[in-house]
Amino acid sequence: MEVIIKKDQSTASVYAARLLADVVKVKPHAVLGLATGSTPLGLYRELVRMHREEGLDFSRVTTFNLDEYVGVAPTHPVSYHRFMNENLFDHINVPSSQVHVPDGLAEDLPGHCRAYEEAIRNAGGIDIQVLGIGSDGHIAFNEPSSSLGSRTRTKMLTEETRKDNARFFDRLEDVPHHAITMGVGTILESARCLMLAFGGNKAGALAAAVEGPVTSMVPASALQLHPRVQVIADEPAAARLALKAYYQQALARREETGR
Numbered sequence: 283m284e285v286i287i288k289k290d291q292s293t294a295s296v297y298a299a300r301l302l303a304d305v306v307k308v309k310p311h312a313v314l315g316l317a318t319g320s321t322p323l324g325l326y327r328e329l330v331r332m333h334r335e336e337g338l339d340f341s342r343v344t345t346f347n348l349d350e351y352v353g354v355a356p357t358h359p360v361s362y363h364r365f366m367n368e369n370l371f372d373h374i375n376v377p378s379s380q381v382h383v384p385d386g387l388a389e390d391l392p393g394h395c396r397a398y399e400e401a402i403r404n405a406g407g408i409d410i411q412v413l414g415i416g417s418d419g420h421i422a423f424n425e426p427s428s429s430l431g432s433r434t435r436t437k438m439l440t441e442e443t444r445k446d447n448a449r450f451f452d453r454l455e456d457v458p459h460h461a462i463t464m465g466v467g468t469i470l471e472s473a474r475c476l477m478l479a480f481g482g483n484k485a486g487a488l489a490a491a492v493e494g495p496v497t498s499m500v501p502a503s504a505l506q507l508h509p510r511v512q513v514i515a516d517e518p519a520a521a522r523l524a525l526k527a528y529y530q531q532a533l534a535r536r537e538e539t540g541r
């Protein structure tokens with residue numbers, strides 16, 4: 283894992299946006315895996331800016347989002363689809379036919395999940411997957427104890443996750459109990475992963491994911507098995523990393539010498 287620690291969220295987001303933009307510049311028909319939550323907001327803002335001011339072209343890009351709440355329509359204010367429209371898709375030139383977000387209203391959920399996996403395969407697989415991390419170490423909605431080989435499926439949310447996400451709803455009772463989520467196995471098949479972690483409330487989960495044992499109790503720790511992961515954290519999220527100084531030296535060296 284390459285751990286990149288930046289002084290604050292906004293510097294880290296701009297750094298992450300550059301990495302993603304480089305993928306799109308090198309491969310205009312890239313397949314991007316995208317995440318929701320407050321973590322990638324700065325990254326999406328910067329991508330929008332690059333599109334507007336620098337002509338970053340998304341016209342040939344295909345996107346797949348990680349997850350969506352079950353029972354929530356794509357137009358509903360809390361839906362992840364609407365979140366993506368409002369924060370990214372409405373402001374760049376990706377055709378909506380190339381955008382994929384799981385459908386929370388799908389009648390045949392297992393069938394929909396299988397079709398989602400197939401669509402990813404048919405698109406040639408995900409070139410780069412953006413990830414946040416839950417305070418309990420989840421990625422997408424793969425809660426602790428999720429199989430590290432899991433595929434896209436419905437998953438029941440933990441109370442911790444429901445409480446963490448309650449800020450987007452009027453009341454805790456309104457937070458759905460289930461979500462459709464790419465599996466850990468699905469995520470591990472992406473060619474590259476970019477995991478972002480910001481704020482002190484992610485410090486414990488990030489340390490467990492990066493430096494703890496690989497365990498289904500911390501689904502993000504499965505990324506240790508992936509050959510190409512970049513973790514971009516701000517200082518507060520990196521606070522509990524035992525090898526923080528080493529990661530910083532390694533980054534400084536890479537920036538200086540290219541190695």
Ligand code: GLP
Binds near residue numbers: 415421422443
């Ligand atoms: C949700 C999403 C995850 C996200 C996590 C953290 O549970 N399903 O993909 O990483 O929240 O959210 P935030 O970025 O708001 O801290």
